[in-house]
Amino acid sequence: MSDKKQVEQITSMEEDFAQWYTDVVKKADLIDYTSVKGCMVFKPAGYAIWELIQKQMDERFKQCGVENVYLPMFIPESLLEKEKDHVEGFAPEVAWVTHGGLQPLQERMCVRPTSETLFCDFYKNEVHSYRDLPKVYNQWCSVVRWEKETRPFLRSREFLWQEGHTIHATFEEAEERTIQMLNLYADFCEQVLAIPVVKGRKTDKEKFAGAEATYTIEALMHDGKALQSGTSHNFGNGFAKAFDIQFTDKDNTLKYPYQTSWGTTTRLIGAIIMVHGDDNGLVLPPKVAPVQVVIVPIRQQQEGVLEKAEEIKSELAKAGIRVKIDDTDKSPGWKFAEAEMRGIPVRIEIGPKDIEAGKAVLARRDSGEKTECALDGIAEKVAGLLDTIQSDMLEKARARRDSQTYTAKTKEEFNQLFAEKSGFVRAMWCGDVECENEIKEKLSVTSRCMPFEQEEVSDVCVCCSRPAKKLVYWGRAY
Amino acid sequence: MSDKKQVEQITSMEEDFAQWYTDVVKKADLIDYTSVKGCMVFKPAGYAIWELIQKQMDERFKQCGVENVYLPMFIPESLLEKEKDHVEGFAPEVAWVTHGGLQPLQERMCVRPTSETLFCDFYKNEVHSYRDLPKVYNQWCSVVRWEKETRPFLRSREFLWQEGHTIHATFEEAEERTIQMLNLYADFCEQVLAIPVVKGRKTDKEKFAGAEATYTIEALMHDGKALQSGTSHNFGNGFAKAFDIQFTDKDNTLKYPYQTSWGTTTRLIGAIIMVHGDDNGLVLPPKVAPVQVVIVPIRQQQEGVLEKAEEIKSELAKAGIRVKIDDTDKSPGWKFAEAEMRGIPVRIEIGPKDIEAGKAVLARRDSGEKTECALDGIAEKVAGLLDTIQSDMLEKARARRDSQTYTAKTKEEFNQLFAEKSGFVRAMWCGDVECENEIKEKLSVTSRCMPFEQEEVSDVCVCCSRPAKKLVYWGRAY
Numbered sequence: 001m002s003d004k005k006q007v008e009q010i011t012s013m014e015e016d017f018a019q020w021y022t023d024v025v026k027k028a029d030l031i032d033y034t035s036v037k038g039c040m041v042f043k044p045a046g047y048a049i050w051e052l053i054q055k056q057m058d059e060r061f062k063q064c065g066v067e068n069v070y071l072p073m074f075i076p077e078s079l080l081e082k083e084k085d086h087v088e089g090f091a092p093e094v095a096w097v098t099h100g101g102l103q104p105l106q107e108r109m110c111v112r113p114t115s116e117t118l119f120c121d122f123y124k125n126e127v128h129s130y131r132d133l134p135k136v137y138n139q140w141c142s143v144v145r146w147e148k149e150t151r152p153f154l155r156s157r158e159f160l161w162q163e164g165h166t167i168h169a170t171f172e173e174a175e176e177r178t179i180q181m182l183n184l185y186a187d188f189c190e191q192v193l194a195i196p197v198v199k200g201r202k203t204d205k206e207k208f209a210g211a212e213a214t215y216t217i218e219a220l221m222h223d224g225k226a227l228q229s230g231t232s233h234n235f236g237n238g239f240a241k242a243f244d245i246q247f248t249d250k251d252n253t254l255k256y257p258y259q260t261s262w263g264t265t266t267r268l269i270g271a272i273i274m275v276h277g278d279d280n281g282l283v284l285p286p287k288v289a290p291v292q293v294v295i296v297p298i299r300q301q302q303e304g305v306l307e308k309a310e311e312i313k314s315e316l317a318k319a320g321i322r323v324k325i326d327d328t329d330k331s332p333g334w335k336f337a338e339a340e341m342r343g344i345p346v347r348i349e350i351g352p353k354d355i356e357a358g359k360a361v362l363a364r365r366d367s368g369e370k371t372e373c374a375l376d377g378i379a380e381k382v383a384g385l386l387d388t389i390q391s392d393m394l395e396k397a398r399a400r401r402d403s404q405t406y407t408a409k410t411k412e413e414f415n416q417l418f419a420e421k422s423g424f425v426r427a428m429w430c431g432d433v434e435c436e437n438e439i440k441e442k443l444s445v446t447s448r449c450m451p452f453e454q455e456e457v458s459d460v461c462v463c464c465s466r467p468a469k470k471l472v473y474w475g476r477a478y
Numbered sequence: 479m480s481d482k483k484q485v486e487q488i489t490s491m492e493e494d495f496a497q498w499y500t501d502v503v504k505k506a507d508l509i510d511y512t513s514v515k516g517c518m519v520f521k522p523a524g525y526a527i528w529e530l531i532q533k534q535m536d537e538r539f540k541q542c543g544v545e546n547v548y549l550p551m552f553i554p555e556s557l558l559e560k561e562k563d564h565v566e567g568f569a570p571e572v573a574w575v576t577h578g579g580l581q582p583l584q585e586r587m588c589v590r591p592t593s594e595t596l597f598c599d600f601y602k603n604e605v606h607s608y609r610d611l612p613k614v615y616n617q618w619c620s621v622v623r624w625e626k627e628t629r630p631f632l633r634s635r636e637f638l639w640q641e642g643h644t645i646h647a648t649f650e651e652a653e654e655r656t657i658q659m660l661n662l663y664a665d666f667c668e669q670v671l672a673i674p675v676v677k678g679r680k681t682d683k684e685k686f687a688g689a690e691a692t693y694t695i696e697a698l699m700h701d702g703k704a705l706q707s708g709t710s711h712n713f714g715n716g717f718a719k720a721f722d723i724q725f726t727d728k729d730n731t732l733k734y735p736y737q738t739s740w741g742t743t744t745r746l747i748g749a750i751i752m753v754h755g756d757d758n759g760l761v762l763p764p765k766v767a768p769v770q771v772v773i774v775p776i777r778q779q780q781e782g783v784l785e786k787a788e789e790i791k792s793e794l795a796k797a798g799i800r801v802k803i804d805d806t807d808k809s810p811g812w813k814f815a816e817a818e819m820r821g822i823p824v825r826i827e828i829g830p831k832d833i834e835a836g837k838a839v840l841a842r843r844d845s846g847e848k849t850e851c852a853l854d855g856i857a858e859k860v861a862g863l864l865d866t867i868q869s870d871m872l873e874k875a876r877a878r879r880d881s882q883t884y885t886a887k888t889k890e891e892f893n894q895l896f897a898e899k900s901g902f903v904r905a906m907w908c909g910d911v912e913c914e915n916e917i918k919e920k921l922s923v924t925s926r927c928m929p930f931e932q933e934e935v936s937d938v939c940v941c942c943s944r945p946a947k948k949l950v951y952w953g954r955a956y
Contacts, residue, residue, distance in 0.1 A: 035599050039550035047546050068525050072517035072636055079513055096577040100624035101570050121513050146578035158550055
């Protein structure tokens, strides 16, 4: 397509994956950089993806009894310090507010890096009896972590997220909620984002500061690197003890309640880009595509062409499809390339000859496939095509993920795989943090999770050769 | 109703309006206080109102071409300082971040009190040609202003809001958008919140820091005090000059573009409480009621009662009504009082006798009126009733507002009205800030706005008796 060169080329994935990512993020018009170092602007095309994620995830939350709340963005230092592991994990990377207006504050406050401590402070007022339990709360907000190295969506000083915080009468109920929300995330990634994930438990080394157990969903990017895409934590009653939250149970004795938290972030947008994107730019799964269909009129100045495009548009819109017409004065080739760059799942081409023949051309962004489609009943056809694309994208991503997932039985195999390949390596581990440290140091590889689906691929640890306890997914990670 | 005393009484409005407000806010379970001074927790019942406001306002935004974005929460000091009036207005009340992690920052940053400066910084990258204009952006976020005196929803150190920021090729287009958004706000308040407002322009004394013109919607609370409920600003090209934003126009010359901003906040929830509430608690307009209908089963232990309640619930839910059953073990009287406290628009009472007679009792929260309703077709009946309540609440609020709006022709009348009455006083003004200052000092009264609907109620200023220029709405304000 000769017009294609009119659209600025992006670096190819093969050549430089990191540069490809940056190019796509910029040229698909998702973000802009700002004067605020390490922070970014979500432009309309980027923020609209987040809105679609929010909407669909929030519906799922509400279906399982989650209620939304909003807590302050500031945490007084004394509150942050109450839980020992937690403050050690977060204090080095928070932003501190020291002045309000012209006055220094009596006590400095950090901008929330996460809100466990605030929720504890809140629950202390709210929870007195077993009748007050459980509370299943969530908030959509932004948080701040003072990262040194930042990358759009993947790691920035401020990011958008949701954080769920629940409190329960028993450990079992808290554990059940922890797993329930992890499953919700996994299902959401597969069904909405078309991203297959591995579900599992983090090792103690990798778990959240203050948690008893952290569960995670891990996705594999196009370059074979892992991305932690959502986590769910069971805190046991450690926070309750640190914050002295107690309730009178049915048996009339005072007990400490059990807590959980779980979160996903705008990092999911990074995952969408790196799982589905290609050398022509972004490829969006239909369920999170702000524009699902772009209609490109051919010879649009000819009588009847734009009118027909409008007709198709309103038919599609009526069927609940997010559709727009590109009637700018650019050439069709330019428009095609631009729509590809922005990842729009379906393009409809319609010109005078098509109209005469009572048909249009449908082009799929994911596969490049072009088919003809009768104008009569086009909305139904396109709706079906969007469903097909959604499920094909998941299958394609799953096939790639599987082809990049290896199994190592010995230390030698393990080291060789990471020397030659990129991807997940499934291998046994003895359970000792020393082995995790050694693997990280020598190979820059971390334990991603101990998958729920355990299997004994060998009987010795791939690091120390002592008896193995757990199957672990290992990988290099973002 | 003897059970009523079981529900903690709230202070009556007549006795102490401020205490009544605090009681309602707490006992309707909208908010909680926290360890963070001047900030509050939005509890589920409070946050759900904001979600309904957001959803319905955002739909209206999108219908008029607004696109959502998200900009950083931090503003470097040098950026805040670029527009002189703006920094003078805001610098005294911002929170300053001075440390990131363990390191002091090279340049301190404030947490955004509003984002004009960030949008300018962003637009400077985005706007180069007339083809790039207009941009009509909005963000939903929280902002921080270091207030000394705080009150839930009305004034807090952190609050939730939306801020629209647009940029245009001409002054006229900017002015048109400024007024368009003010009209959108006014319409939203009337149609969704059932709150009548006066639309007008702020005097120079009361306008936004950095604006050429500020327009406002002013509502009147139950106690006769005014509440500024939304504002829309035309900045001219002052910010563009301060930030050196220029574009090449069609005539190939460089020009400064024109900007606007417009915002509404969680303060609207305060307005709902103070316009519609009564001595039994909150009264929510159906369109922003998280629960629109509560079903209270009478003798719920008798066979068939809860089943019938469930049947009604699912019928109503199918009709798109937000409905719940109160099947707790409290007495019906307690449940009635609690539903009233929480402002639920319609209560359905259903007991064995009702079921036998094939009917239920519908009780309106706004008027207290009770009617019988056949179970057959109850969903349609209730949907109609919710519409009636919505429009009746607006009319009732309008009638009260009108009855508390006075006109003063002379200084004497003006002073006497504010000595004896609470409400809006319409009176003429010479245009001189000295008169505004004098009125504020002597009567604690401010100019709320110069209404769009001007009228000459007399020909002299009510302060200095010189020739009058403008009709002004005056009032004591929150």
